[in-house]
Every structure is written in C-alpha cells, then in structure tokens.
Amino acid sequence: MPDFTNQVAFITGAGSGIGRATALAFAKAGARVVVAELNEVAGQETVDQIQQLGSEALFVSCDVAHADQINAAVQKTVDTYGRLDIGINNAGIGGKYARLTEQTNLDFEQMMAVNVGGVFYGMQAQIRQMLTQKDGDHPVRDHPARGKIVNVSSIAGVRGMPMGALYSASKHAVIGLTRTAALEYVRRHIRINAVCPVYTHSAMVDELVREVPDMEEKMRRRIPIGRLGEPEEIAQAILWLCSDDNDFVTGQAIQLDGGMTAG
Numbered sequence: 694m695p696d697f698t699n700q701v702a703f704i705t706g707a708g709s710g711i712g713r714a715t716a717l718a719f720a721k722a723g724a725r726v727v728v729a730e731l732n733e734v735a736g737q738e739t740v741d742q743i744q745q746l747g748s749e750a751l752f753v754s755c756d757v758a759h760a761d762q763i764n765a766a767v768q769k770t771v772d773t774y775g776r777l778d779i780g781i782n783n784a785g786i787g788g789k790y791a792r793l794t795e796q797t798n799l800d801f802e803q804m805m806a807v808n809v810g811g812v813f814y815g816m817q818a819q820i821r822q823m824l825t826q827k828d829g830d831h832p833v834r835d836h837p838a839r840g841k842i843v844n845v846s847s848i849a850g851v852r853g854m855p856m857g858a859l860y861s862a863s864k865h866a867v868i869g870l871t872r873t874a875a876l877e878y879v880r881r882h883i884r885i886n887a888v889c890p891v892y893t894h895s896a897m898v899d900e901l902v903r904e905v906p907d908m909e910e911k912m913r914r915r916i917p918i919g920r921l922g923e924p925e926e927i928a929q930a931i932l933w934l935c936s937d938d939n940d941f942v943t944g945q946a947i948q949l950d951g952g953m954t955a956g
Contacts, residue, residue: 695936698723701774705757706784708735710895714924715781715931720748727770729755757784757811767818776826779935780819782812783845787897793858801859808863812844812870823883841935842885844871848950850889868946875944884943886934891950893922917952
C-alpha cells in the first residue's frame, strides 16, 4: 500500500460509496482526511469511521455546485492542517433514467452544476492552493509533485450511455477538464488524472436498481467479468494514482470496467 503519512487528502462526496471507501483507504495509508460532503450525517459517519482507525479526519459541509462553498472547504482544510496534498473530486449525481427528449432544461442544469461544476470548482480551489506550496515537502525525486488530483468520471465518459445522455455528457466533460488541466499544470508539478468506473455498488447505482426492473442483471450482463465493481476497488486505483511512486502518470482517464471496453 502507498504511504501517505502526513499528507492531507480532500475528498468530495465522501459520505458514501466510492468517496467513503477512498477516504478510509487514505486514512489507513496514513493521510489526514478532509470529508467534504453535503449530507452532514453521512459525512460525520465517515469521519467517525476514520477516527476509529486511529487516524485524523475533518468534516466540512460542502455543496460542490457552488464555488464559494468549495473555496471555503479548501480554506478550512488549509486553516486546519496547513496544506493540501491531494484532491479527489468525487461528488456527483446520476440524474434521470430517460431518453434525451424526455430530459428537461432543469435536468441539464442540475447535472452540469454538480458533475461538471463540482470538478471545475474543485480543481480551481485545489490547484490554487497547491501552487502556493513548495516542492520537496514529500521528496522522492528531483521534482516531486506539489499536489495530486483525481477526478471521478465514469465509463459513461468514454462511450455513449442510452437513457443517460446528460450523465454521459457530464462525465465526458470531466475527462476533458482533467486532460486539459493536466497539461496546463504538469510543469508546475501537479499531477491530474481521472478514473472511469463501470457500474459500482454505491447509493447512486442502488437507487437506479430500485427504480428500474432487472437493472442489476442488465448491468452484470454488460460487464465481461460478470459483476459490479466494489467501491474499495476504485479507491485502490485512486490511491495508486496519487502515490509519489507514480510521478510519470498524468492526464490519464483510467478505465475500471471489468473488461467492458476491451472488445
């Protein structure tokens, strides 16, 4: 397991699913974890679980659709721990399962505000802070990363998704933001990548399974490995991308899809 001792990880949507699994994984690896979450009860539960591991954690209330709230959450992180080493922009919504012409303007606005705005505002705040920090605080090479950012996209960000056009469009946008920002800041020693999970057990997927008959079976049939992903599996990929041993990896959208896009 990578060692993140004394590093500070800021994670949005850390109250459940991939976000919570990632928060716990970073805590186990020695990081101090900031749980940025709109749902205070769920966020505090994650903090409690981290503290039960004997690790440090901080809850900050944050609606990622609002730049001022993300800015305040990042500032609270720095006020508390003095720095920010890792940003995980994970918070997102699934939206309505419907054809393109059945989606409304409000559906579009909400999807883009959370799934795209949350990543855009998150990276802005995180990068601005990381640029103020000196190289070499966690030295492994001559020019170690000042900071590492991972954005959570989706397999829907690299292919079409019938009945989920808005979700797919938002996750394509996340990859575009990731790749562009990675190129803009690579020489400032900030590495930025994305992960693209296939259907993974989470509150979002569980809600879709409840709403649509036979949905889980349909999901399983689409995945060659024959099962849904587990949040802990996605979390391990995120930790790998943030490890100081992977300073050569940036601008990538890693597909975690059980073989779906292999054929």
